[in-house]
Amino acid sequence: MTAAPVTSGGLTALQAAAAAAGLTVLSSASWPEEEDSEVTPLAGFIDSNFSPLVAEVAGRALRNRAGGPVQPQATAGLTAIVLVTALGDITSATRVAAVVDAGTRVPPLQFFQCVPNAVAGYLAARWHLAGPVACVSGTSAGLDVAALLIDDGDADDVLVVRADLAVNAGQRDSGAAILVTRLKPSAEGGS
Amino acid sequence: MTDAPAVIAASAPATGLAARRGPGLAVVTGVAAVSAYGPGTGALLSGVLSGQPAFAPVQRFDVTQRRVRVAAAMPGLPDLLSEVTGAVRDACDDAGLSPSQRARTPLFLAIHGDPAMARAGRPDQPAHGPEAFTAAVAGSIGLAEQHIRCYMSACVSASSAIADAAALIARGQAERVVVAGGYLVEPDQFALFDAGRVLADDGQVRPFSAGRRGILLGDGVGAVVIESRQVARMRRAPVLIRLAGWGRSGDAYHPCLPHPEGLGLARAVVAALHRAGLAAGSLGYINAHGSGTSHSDPAETNALRLSLGDAAAEIPVSSTKSLHGQALEASGILELIVTLLAIRKGMLPVNAGFLGADEGCRLSLVLGEALATTAQFAMSLNSAFGGANTALVIGLP
Numbered sequence: 001m002t003a004a005p006v007t008s009g010g011l012t013a014l015q016a017a018a019a020a021a022g023l024t025v026l027s028s029a030s031w032p033e034e035e036d037s038e039v040t041p042l043a044g045f046i047d048s049n050f051s052p053l054v055a056e057v058a059g060r061a062l063r064n065r066a067g068g069p070v071q072p073q074a075t076a077g078l079t080a081i082v083l084v085t086a087l088g089d090i091t092s093a094t095r096v097a098a099v100v101d102a103g104t105r106v107p108p109l110q111f112f113q114c115v116p117n118a119v120a121g122y123l124a125a126r127w128h129l130a131g132p133v134a135c136v137s138g139t140s141a142g143l144d145v146a147a148l149l150i151d152d153g154d155a156d157d158v159l160v161v162r163a164d165l166a167v168n169a170g171q172r173d174s175g176a177a178i179l180v181t182r183l184k185p186s187a188e189g190g191s
Numbered sequence: 192m193t194d195a196p197a198v199i200a201a202s203a204p205a206t207g208l209a210a211r212r213g214p215g216l217a218v219v220t221g222v223a224a225v226s227a228y229g230p231g232t233g234a235l236l237s238g239v240l241s242g243q244p245a246f247a248p249v250q251r252f253d254v255t256q257r258r259v260r261v262a263a264a265m266p267g268l269p270d271l272l273s274e275v276t277g278a279v280r281d282a283c284d285d286a287g288l289s290p291s292q293r294a295r296t297p298l299f300l301a302i303h304g305d306p307a308m309a310r311a312g313r314p315d316q317p318a319h320g321p322e323a324f325t326a327a328v329a330g331s332i333g334l335a336e337q338h339i340r341c342y343m344s345a346c347v348s349a350s351s352a353i354a355d356a357a358a359l360i361a362r363g364q365a366e367r368v369v370v371a372g373g374y375l376v377e378p379d380q381f382a383l384f385d386a387g388r389v390l391a392d393d394g395q396v397r398p399f400s401a402g403r404r405g406i407l408l409g410d411g412v413g414a415v416v417i418e419s420r421q422v423a424r425m426r427r428a429p430v431l432i433r434l435a436g437w438g439r440s441g442d443a444y445h446p447c448l449p450h451p452e453g454l455g456l457a458r459a460v461v462a463a464l465h466r467a468g469l470a471a472g473s474l475g476y477i478n479a480h481g482s483g484t485s486h487s488d489p490a491e492t493n494a495l496r497l498s499l500g501d502a503a504a505e506i507p508v509s510s511t512k513s514l515h516g517q518a519l520e521a522s523g524i525l526e527l528i529v530t531l532l533a534i535r536k537g538m539l540p541v542n543a544g545f546l547g548a549d550e551g552c553r554l555s556l557v558l559g560e561a562l563a564t565t566a567q568f569a570m571s572l573n574s575a576f577g578g579a580n581t582a583l584v585i586g587l588p
Binding site for chain 2 (some may be wrong): 044080081085086087088090093094096097099100101103104105106107108110111112114115116117118119120121122124125128129130131132133134135136137138141144145148149151152153154167168
């Protein structure tokens, strides 16, 4: 496979934006990694890689957390979800537009998956992430929102997920995720 | 009265209350709106206070294949970019912002996306992305080119943007932000909601009522200029309303259903009251999320009982979605503007479409006709897919 991810360096960009926002990265993940070929399907989400991609890369980041994976049902703090995407689920949106233009009926499952919040809700329920849920375009905006949610006290840490579907034949879908927090000065060794 | 902080203690153990807001005060100095009642805040206010829902058969596009064929839509074929740009311009004019002040002010825009994106050829779709749309709006008005944000968080998009703008200002990280949102009823979302069988097949939205049948979509475009009170005072700008408190939370329950006990929404309400420094009984009106669906309305009722205690039975409540419809990503700004206009006028809009009491939705609903009020504070609630919730508390200046 020679195709390049649609968002080249997505994880690097997330990490750089986290550093710019003064946030500490607790864990990270990306898709595709070397062994990845197809995104694992996600039950209840059809005909598009967008939601499965978000779920896969977010799950990797949560399992990769230093000091042990995030445990579903953990209640130690509030974890927010900030989903970052340039075009959202463009595959589903394009498919729905074609069905509407053809004058035929839309598959009912498309109803909720066309909204990026739906897969964020799946993640929240699966991993018991009870902080706020937001979806914005732009990596810098996403990390700014994450930092604000922490500083403003509505979240203790934030799972930031970037997901973009390929729009050209020479591209691959791509995703990256980081779990970020803001360490208090004492926790940073007085730095 | 139930002690509101007990809810926080029960469900948000790790978050310190002392850090829940910055020291600054955020105020609204400019406002503009477009709805099915017509252009302008005057049409919106008189429309909702008339108590007459704006729902009518859809003429804007073909709905013959749809199960439900009703929405609250303006006549003709309005263009989203033009309407949003016009509302942002009107709000900036209302606030009296000079060109140099506009050039330092970022835009936070809540939209589902450029309506043209799904029908553009694949290579052209990025040019129709939400960021490009937002930049086009900002560029036409002369707003800042930096720090543009586009919120696509379903029905809490605009309310989240408002909360974030208020938080940035309160924390001294911004002096002014323009927040806007826009949704115009169009065939794709209409088809999706119809396929999901959530549209009310009796042609009315009946929040908290027995016999409620679901939601109906509605046009909604709104813009507000939010700035620090200090900055507004320095430029002698009249303050329309204070953004006293805000809260955001998640349910961690389901991709598209609310937590049946309203736990997440209750946390957002309590957080908003804490930031406002208010007891529940200080609220004189709640513009509820009140979608009119079987699941959402009892969950919201439970959230209000949990977060407000005995005061939940006393505070007048209506869902103005029963009048202007569900404006999706723009709901939060349209409903905040309705709430702002209502308490400034001293008249609360009705909860239209009510057929009879539902034991699971016992609230002090505004029924029959608009209710005169001396309320100083009001709250606007929104919930969305993903279990996302927001609460915004506003106060008269």
